[in-house]
Amino acid sequence: AQSVTQLGSHVSVSEGALVLLRCNYSSSVPPYLFWYVQYPNQGLQLLLKYTTGATLVKGINGFEAEFKKSETSFHLTKPSAHMSDAAEYFCAVSYQAGTALIFGKGTTLSVSS
Amino acid sequence: DTAVSQTPKYLVTQMGNDKSIKCEQNLGHDTMYWYKQDSKKFLKIMFSYNNKELIINETVPNRFSPKSPDKAHLNLHINSLELGDSAVYFCASSLEHGERRGAEETQYFGPGTRLLVL
Numbered sequence: 001a002q003s004v005t006q007l008g009s010h011v012s013v014s015e016g017a018l019v020l021l022r023c024n025y026s027s028s029v030p031p032y033l034f035w036y037v038q039y040p041n042q043g044l045q046l047l048l049k050y051t052t053g054a055t056l057v058k059g060i061n062g063f064e065a066e067f068k069k070s071e072t073s074f075h076l077t078k079p080s081a082h083m084s085d086a087a088e089y090f091c092a093v094s095y096q097a098g099t100a101l102i103f104g105k106g107t108t109l110s111v112s113s
Numbered sequence: 114d115t116a117v118s119q120t121p122k123y124l125v126t127q128m129g130n131d132k133s134i135k136c137e138q139n140l141g142h143d144t145m146y147w148y149k150q151d152s153k154k155f156l157k158i159m160f161s162y163n164n165k166e167l168i169i170n171e172t173v174p175n176r177f178s179p180k181s182p183d184k185a186h187l188n189l190h191i192n193s194l195e196l197g198d199s200a201v202y203f204c205a206s207s208l209e210h211g212e213r214r215g216a217e218e219t220q221y222f223g224p225g226t227r228l229l230v231l
Contacts, residue, residue, distance in 0.1 A: 036222075043117075043203060043222040044203065044222040090156065094218060098143075098168070099168075100169055100171075103157070105153070106154050106155070
């Protein structure tokens with residue numbers, strides 16, 4: 001069965017430091033890949049996605065992610081963390097338009113001043 | 114001009130009651146979904162509908178019954194609520210259902226309904 005693994009349930013960084021949130025998927029078929037962010041008591045907001053084409057994708061709020069097929073990874077990065085980035089981040093995959101998203105367990109990002 | 118809306122946002126009720134959560138999208142999408150987020154924040158699909166037709170029906174108790182009166186609405190009715198039903202329920206929608214890569218696959222989520230069963 002397809003699955004998504006997010007390494008590190010909790011990541012803490014200092015303001016201005018690099019943010020790296022890891023995501024690996026298990027599948028022989030390249031999926032559609034997504035990163036969503038959830039702020040406290042809110043819904044999920046799409047940060048970025050990979051479907052086809054360029055493997056380095058840029059999203060909102062300065063985030064980007066790179067699809068590496070050989071590593072089955074889609075890690076999320078941001079060069080300089082901001083306090084407002086503190087939230088829950090979810091990696092998700094799907095294999096066909098209109099099918100269910102399979103989510104990782106989420107990573108809580110904390111940013112300290 | 115909310116894209117995906119849910120009502121109510123909070124729902125506190127007693128065990129054994131029946132309740133409904135409503136979802137509406139104004140994006141013109143064909144496919145709608147219900148996801149459940151548990152206390153550990155894990156998200157899992159419950160149901161999806163494409164053009165009012167049930168597409169996905171995961172292993173969910175029969176007490177949960179989705180209803181789609183039209184493709185812009187997907188409601189969730191829960192009978193005989195149990196303590197374990199306490200969770201956040203998210204509605205989502207996407208443009209279409211199909212195998213073509215390049216089709217719009219992004220799912221847009223509502224703000225969630227926080228259900229607490231006492």
